[in-house]
Amino acid sequence: MFIRNFMERSMIDxxxxxxxxxxxxxxxxxxxxxxxxRAAGTxxxxxxxxxxxxxxxxxWNKGAEAFASSVGEGYSALVTEGNSEKGIADIKALLAKAGxxxxxxVDPNDSPDARPIVxxxxxxxxHVVTVWNKPSDLHPWDFGDNYxxxxxxxxxxxGEQTAKSLFDTFGGxxxxxxxxxxxxxxxxxxxxxxxxxxxxxxxxxVKLLDFQDADWDSTKATNIVGAWITRFGSDIKGIWAANxxxxxxxxxxxxxEGLAGKVLVTGIDxxxxxxxxxxxxxMAATVDWDPIWIGGIALSLGYQAATGKFVPSKEPxxxxxxxxxxVMITQSDVEDYWKTxxxxxxxxxxxxxxxxxxxQIKYS
Amino acid sequence: MxxxxxxxxxxxxxxxxxxxxxxxxxxxxxxxSIDNLIRIxxxxxxxxxxxxxxxxxxxxxxIDLSVEGSMAFASAILAxxxxxxxxxxxxxxxxxxxxxxxxxxxxxxxxxxxxxxLRVPSFMASLGMGFVGLGIATIMLGGERVGIVDESIxxxxxxxxxxxxxxxxxxxxxxALAWVIQNxxxxxxxxxxxxxxxxxxVASGVNVRHVRILVFAIAGAFFGVGAVLASARLGASxxxxxxxxxxxxxxxxxxxxxxxxxxxxxxxxxxxxVLIVMVLNNGMVILGLPTFVQQGVLGxxxxxxxxxxxxxRGLAVAK
Numbered sequence: 100m101f102i103r104n105f106m107e108r109s110m111i112d113x114x115x116x117x118x119x120x121x122x123x124x125x126x127x128x129x130x131x132x133x134x135x136x137r138a139a140g141t142x143x144x145x146x147x148x149x150x151x152x153x154x155x156x157x158x159w160n161k162g163a164e165a166f167a168s169s170v171g172e173g174y175s176a177l178v179t180e181g182n183s184e185k186g187i188a189d190i191k192a193l194l195a196k197a198g199x200x201x202x203x204x205v206d207p208n209d210s211p212d213a214r215p216i217v218x219x220x221x222x223x224x225x226h227v228v229t230v231w232n233k234p235s236d237l238h239p240w241d242f243g244d245n246y247x248x249x250x251x252x253x254x255x256x257x258g259e260q261t262a263k264s265l266f267d268t269f270g271g272x273x274x275x276x277x278x279x280x281x282x283x284x285x286x287x288x289x290x291x292x293x294x295x296x297x298x299x300x301x302x303x304x305v306k307l308l309d310f311q312d313a314d315w316d317s318t319k320a321t322n323i324v325g326a327w328i329t330r331f332g333s334d335i336k337g338i339w340a341a342n343x344x345x346x347x348x349x350x351x352x353x354x355x356e357g358l359a360g361k362v363l364v365t366g367i368d369x370x371x372x373x374x375x376x377x378x379x380x381x382m383a384a385t386v387d388w389d390p391i392w393i394g395g396i397a398l399s400l401g402y403q404a405a406t407g408k409f410v411p412s413k414e415p416x417x418x419x420x421x422x423x424x425x426v427m428i429t430q431s432d433v434e435d436y437w438k439t440x441x442x443x444x445x446x447x448x449x450x451x452x453x454x455x456x457x458x459q460i461k462y463s
Numbered sequence: 464m465x466x467x468x469x470x471x472x473x474x475x476x477x478x479x480x481x482x483x484x485x486x487x488x489x490x491x492x493x494x495x496s497i498d499n500l501i502r503i504x505x506x507x508x509x510x511x512x513x514x515x516x517x518x519x520x521x522x523x524x525x526i527d528l529s530v531e532g533s534m535a536f537a538s539a540i541l542a543x544x545x546x547x548x549x550x551x552x553x554x555x556x557x558x559x560x561x562x563x564x565x566x567x568x569x570x571x572x573x574x575x576x577x578x579x580x581l582r583v584p585s586f587m588a589s590l591g592m593g594f595v596g597l598g599i600a601t602i603m604l605g606g607e608r609v610g611i612v613d614e615s616i617x618x619x620x621x622x623x624x625x626x627x628x629x630x631x632x633x634x635x636x637x638x639a640l641a642w643v644i645q646n647x648x649x650x651x652x653x654x655x656x657x658x659x660x661x662x663x664x665v666a667s668g669v670n671v672r673h674v675r676i677l678v679f680a681i682a683g684a685f686f687g688v689g690a691v692l693a694s695a696r697l698g699a700s701x702x703x704x705x706x707x708x709x710x711x712x713x714x715x716x717x718x719x720x721x722x723x724x725x726x727x728x729x730x731x732x733x734x735x736x737v738l739i740v741m742v743l744n745n746g747m748v749i750l751g752l753p754t755f756v757q758q759g760v761l762g763x764x765x766x767x768x769x770x771x772x773x774x775x776r777g778l779a780v781a782k
Contacts, residue, residue, distance in 0.1 A: 105543040105552035106603050152702035157606025312754040322506045326748035329499040372608050
């Protein structure tokens with residue numbers, strides 16, 4: 100039936116990854132919010148993520164699943180739906196079931212959530228790795244070996260690099276407008292700081308006409324850009340967005356005015372539609388965080404700590420609280436990227452735990 | 464006294480809209496440029512159709528919180544039925560639209576059935592089904608944004624007739640249709656009667672359950688059309704296509720003057736409500752207000768609108 104065919108294509112079409120057999124087992128369970136553990140091994144692996152409806156966390160889940168099946172362990176995805184209480188409660192329920200055999204990769208819904216999560220995991224003597232959000236005074240080394248690591252991605256260079264490549268598209272002199280994420284989110288703050296740094300570096304040649312928070316949302320971005328076109332007209336030489344969803348929304352507003360490809364847009368995150376827009380010469384750049392790697396490596400860190408491959412407390416601090424690597428994609432290298440990352444599936448070595456470390460996280 | 468306040472309340476949204484337009488255009492004359500008015504109209508098309516659907520349900524005294532989920536569901540069906548970026552599915556072009564709308568109407572009818580036959584309060588039934596819709600869309604789309612490449616669907620947002628995007632004509636047609644349903648059909652009258660005085664409707668021998676199910680189905684069909692317009696504008700289908708639309712739709716209905724208790728207000732009030740919200744959104748960006756001020760203004764507007772509606776609500780309860 101065509102719907103089934105379409106669904107399979109949607110799953111398979113996902114960037115860089117093929118999990119043919121997961122479809123049947125997964126479909127019924129997703130709506131319930133929790134995937135039943137399959138093929139029980141010794142450990143129970145789990146990711147706690149916002150939802151499976153956005154490309155980023157969907158890819159994260161795929162990577163986590165791939166790692167779990169590579170070591171033959173059971174895996175489940177816990178979905179917070181943006182609700183901190185639910186996120187913490189689901190993790191506690193999982194710990195109650197798995198005891199000290201749980202291995203968790205967690206994207207805490209909000210920074211303060213990391214503390215109760217880490218404390219619960221430590222009390223159960225299980226292992227956890229957090230990604231993106233945690234309070235700045237909460238450190239893995241304060242919890243012995245159970246809080247294995249925390250990693251994040253530095254939004255400042257990402258915001259700065261995409262801004263610079265945007266400026267290059269109009270000769271480095273003129274006005275731009277910028278779309279920010281949810282104002283209190285750490286990535287939104289960092290990426291904006293990077294943009295500001297890049298603007299400052301031009302010594303007044305590039306002017307920020309206006310900055311609005313579109314809350315990571317495409318539709319909001321489209322409407323705001325429409326109003327900007329009224330307000331600034333042809334003074335807008337480029338549009339910077341703090342993520343790809345907003346960049347694509349901005350692009351559609353430009354398209355409706357016949358400006359797509361004339362005024363370029365940049366985003367961050369490396370989603371497939373943004374990469375396609377770069378190929379179409381409508382976007383200038385994006386940064387790929389590789390969510391498949393994030394999902395898998397978070398569990399790999401926890402798994403290798405649990406199985407004694409390494410002892411977290413004997414590792415240096417930059418192996419326990421670190422920035423990963425983002426890869427910038429621009430019009431000049433997008434075709435190579437497309438061939439190696441979209442049409443083909445780059446193999447990820449899950450044993451290379453520290454290969455992408457780019458320094459210890461600094462808290463100001 | 465009550466009568467004067469009542470009249471004042473019903474023309475209030477119109478005064479607010481006019482006042483907003485005057486105030487914004489004094490501060491920034493370009494607000495009234497033809498191009499900008501077209502932009503506001505284009506941005507209002509999908510929210511208007513969604514709010515019209517929500518209006519019907521609110522008029523009969525229920526509420527439909529499934530807007531985002533119903534849109535996600537319809538949007539996923541749309542992607543499966545037209546030429547899309549993942550290359551699978553049917554390639555029906557515009558023939559997909561009746562399918563999508565029928566599927567969305569069935570989805571709405573199902574909410575109605577759960578609400579009436581299983582006696583689940585409408586806000587819970589629709590909220591639950593909204594999550595089901597999101598879930599189905601997430602599975603069908605694999606969590607991705609699937610690009611819609613079908614030219615005839617994209618044309619809804621990109622092709623212009625007499626300088627107006629086709630989506631504006633579609634929204635205008637849906638407004639006329641909603642007006643006819645409300646004022647010149649049996650279901651329209653029963654829907655209003657249900658919101659005003661349910662016991663009377665029951666006493667007159669009408670099958671209230673069927674009315675409710677039909678109204679939820681009509682609302683679902685409107686959400687389907689709204690989803691098509693939103694997807695055409697974004698050029699993609701995504702489970703998140705409706706994010707934020709529930710708040711916009713319900714607040715537009717309330718700002719327009721339709722009482723949440725049902726029985727009073729209507730589709731033309733909703734048109735005003737949608738325009739007020741969209742003019743505010745556009746105008747505040749044009750004026751260069753910071754984001755946090757914009758959200759505050761919008762929140763205050765909604766509270767004022769509800770306050771202005773209070774005499775009507777009091778009357779309804781007194782009846």
